[in-house]
Amino acid sequence: MEIIMAFVIGFLFMAAVYLMLSKSLLRIIIGTGLLSHGAHLLILTMGGLGGEAPPVLSDGAKTFADPLPQALILTAIVISFGVTAFFLVLAYRSYQELKTDDISLMRGSDEDE
Amino acid sequence: MNNFLLLPIIIPFFFGIILMLGRKNLTYQRVFALLGVGLALISAIALLFKVKHDGIQKVTFGDWPVPYGITMVSDMVSVLLVTTTLLIAFFVVWYGFDSITKEREHFFYYPGIMFILTGVNGAFTTGDIFNLFVFFEVLLMASYLLIVLGGEKGQLKGSIKYILINVISSALFVITVAFLYSVVGTLNMADIAVKIADIQQPGIITVIAVLFLMVFGLKAAIFPLYFWLPTSYAAAPIPVLTLFGALLTKVGVYAITRTYTLFFVHDLSYTHQLLMVLAIATIVAGCIGALAYFDVKLIIIYNIVIAVGVILFGVSQMNEVALKGAMFYFIHDMLIKAALFMLIGIVMYITGTSDLRKMGGLMKKYPVLGWSYLIAAFGLAGIPPLSGFVGKLLIVQGGFEAGSMWGSIFILASSLLVLLSVIRIFIYAFWGEEKETSGTVNTKVYKMLFIPTALLVCITVAYGVGSEWITPFMDDAAKLLNDPSIYIDAVMKEE
Numbered sequence: 001m002e003i004i005m006a007f008v009i010g011f012l013f014m015a016a017v018y019l020m021l022s023k024s025l026l027r028i029i030i031g032t033g034l035l036s037h038g039a040h041l042l043i044l045t046m047g048g049l050g051g052e053a054p055p056v057l058s059d060g061a062k063t064f065a066d067p068l069p070q071a072l073i074l075t076a077i078v079i080s081f082g083v084t085a086f087f088l089v090l091a092y093r094s095y096q097e098l099k100t101d102d103i104s105l106m107r108g109s110d111e112d113e
Numbered sequence: 114m115n116n117f118l119l120l121p122i123i124i125p126f127f128f129g130i131i132l133m134l135g136r137k138n139l140t141y142q143r144v145f146a147l148l149g150v151g152l153a154l155i156s157a158i159a160l161l162f163k164v165k166h167d168g169i170q171k172v173t174f175g176d177w178p179v180p181y182g183i184t185m186v187s188d189m190v191s192v193l194l195v196t197t198t199l200l201i202a203f204f205v206v207w208y209g210f211d212s213i214t215k216e217r218e219h220f221f222y223y224p225g226i227m228f229i230l231t232g233v234n235g236a237f238t239t240g241d242i243f244n245l246f247v248f249f250e251v252l253l254m255a256s257y258l259l260i261v262l263g264g265e266k267g268q269l270k271g272s273i274k275y276i277l278i279n280v281i282s283s284a285l286f287v288i289t290v291a292f293l294y295s296v297v298g299t300l301n302m303a304d305i306a307v308k309i310a311d312i313q314q315p316g317i318i319t320v321i322a323v324l325f326l327m328v329f330g331l332k333a334a335i336f337p338l339y340f341w342l343p344t345s346y347a348a349a350p351i352p353v354l355t356l357f358g359a360l361l362t363k364v365g366v367y368a369i370t371r372t373y374t375l376f377f378v379h380d381l382s383y384t385h386q387l388l389m390v391l392a393i394a395t396i397v398a399g400c401i402g403a404l405a406y407f408d409v410k411l412i413i414i415y416n417i418v419i420a421v422g423v424i425l426f427g428v429s430q431m432n433e434v435a436l437k438g439a440m441f442y443f444i445h446d447m448l449i450k451a452a453l454f455m456l457i458g459i460v461m462y463i464t465g466t467s468d469l470r471k472m473g474g475l476m477k478k479y480p481v482l483g484w485s486y487l488i489a490a491f492g493l494a495g496i497p498p499l500s501g502f503v504g505k506l507l508i509v510q511g512g513f514e515a516g517s518m519w520g521s522i523f524i525l526a527s528s529l530l531v532l533l534s535v536i537r538i539f540i541y542a543f544w545g546e547e548k549e550t551s552g553t554v555n556t557k558v559y560k561m562l563f564i565p566t567a568l569l570v571c572i573t574v575a576y577g578v579g580s581e582w583i584t585p586f587m588d589d590a591a592k593l594l595n596d597p598s599i600y601i602d603a604v605m606k607e608e
Binding site for chain 1: 276290
């Protein structure tokens with residue numbers, strides 16, 4: 001199972017990097033979304049997979065998955081959703097204002113122009 | 114159990130919520146913002162003396178035993194930084210009354226400041242590595258708001274880069290914490306330090322150390338990860354820029370200091386050597402930037418990069434003298450950067466431009482402003498008895514003691530370049546022929562901007578001249594950084 005997860009995480013990171021290297025702002029944002037999903041899966045895997053019983057609810061559970069990484073992911077997911085939503089709004093606003101979503105046209109400060 | 118240490122975090126948070134109601138009433142916004150920061154500052158000062166008197170304070174939420182709950186720890190290092198943060202924030206809020214535009218004040222400028230203070234103070238106080246990530250996100254989210262508030266073209270351009278960099282570094286932070294958790298199986302910082310000491314820092318921990326350096330280095334703007342900082346910061350209006358320049362990079366520096374003095378202390382020849390080399394490269398890169406530009410904002414912004422290098426050089430030496438110097442320089446730099454940004458804000462208000470070549474001859478009309486700037490500039494460069502001197506002297510002394518001859522010489526040489534870069538502003542803006550100014554100067558606004566700035570400059574002078582009284586606090590902080598067992602014992606002991 002860990003091997004499969006490693007491949008999935010690697011694929012997510014690969015896709016994220018590919019998307020983030022493009023010029024379109026929307027693709028970059030999708031890339032950051034994939035990047036944070038990869039990171040969340042990584043936390044889950046790092047705590048150790050498997051286990052049969054829930055860790056806290058039942059007495060005498062011998063094999064249970066580590067609950068802590070799940071708590072961590074929950075926090076990280078909320079944060080990354082919030083940031084992604086903010087980023088999308090910002091991208092929309094800057095598209096209105098700058099009339100482009102091409103990141104290579106957004107270089108430098110106003111004084112350089 | 115001692116909930117007292119949470120006050121500097123909770124008071125700004127509480128006032129942030131209160132300020133979100135009634136955003137149209139400017140008097141309400143201003144009075145409550147200043148009141149909130151003032152109350153938090155008083156509680157932080159009280160906490161400072163309590164920590165000095167009774168030792169390290171801690172609280173674990175929900176009354177869990179230590180490695181299981183989230184611990185907040187207030188030691189001398191964190192409480193000094195929290196107090197300085199709130200002190201600066203107080204002056205920035207005051208300064209902002211006449212510097213920030215009305216539209217921004219209506220659109221959650223003050224709540225933004227309050228939440229950024231919550232995040233910064235929380236990051237300084239927390240004793241849990243994942244909680245550090247959460248507080249980082251709190252302060253980043255507030256900083257996203259502040260940097261883009263106003264929606265000018267330059268701000269939108271700058272903030273896209275800023276957010277993108279921080280989203281990537283946050284993902285890296287989560288990944289790094291996951292790796293660390295899988296190796297040591299705990300998130301409490303004191304417990305991590307114990308576990309790493311038990312297993313004597315094998316190679317994988319050193320890899321994690323370098324990953325942490327990348328994550329925090331992105332926020333702290335060390336070489337070569339500082340590339341995003343100048344354009345992003347320059348986009349923000351002056352009070353926001355002051356807050357960012359004085360506080361945000363320093364949170365990254367604090368995180369590097371904490372992890373590199375508490376966790377990763379068993380393979381110094383690799384990790385701390387790397388940190389030292391990067392710190393020196395940061396200083397060189399910052400010096401080049403500070404001398405290359407004719408824009409006053411960018412000159413001071415590159416001086417942030419230089420200061421980060423100087424502090425981290427002190428940290429990388431890992432002896433008590435250098436760490437004491439690093440702490441001295443840390444606080445000094447937060448204060449003096451805030452003062453300098455506020456001063457150039459006034460210069461920009463008077464002249465209506467940030468281009469040095471269009472300024473000149475301000476000395477005739479504004480002599481007091483000129484002298485305050487000169488004092489702040491000398492303080493930044495570390496001319497005795499002003500505040501930069503003690504810190505730099507101790508860092509260099511510690512560097513020589515640890516045998517880093519060349520590094521220390523770089524630090525000394527960088528002082529001259531720093532002095533040159535800030536004196537250039539003085540010569541261009543205050544000397545020479547008076548130039549036509551495009552800004553319209555209102556004497557009342559000028560006074561409102563100048564009073565908090567002058568007070569902050571006075572505080573930086575007092576910090577330098579009165580360093581004898583500050584030394585006992587710095588001694589405690591340096592002892593704590595130099596010997597991780599003090600921190601570990603204080604956190605891990607049962608009530």
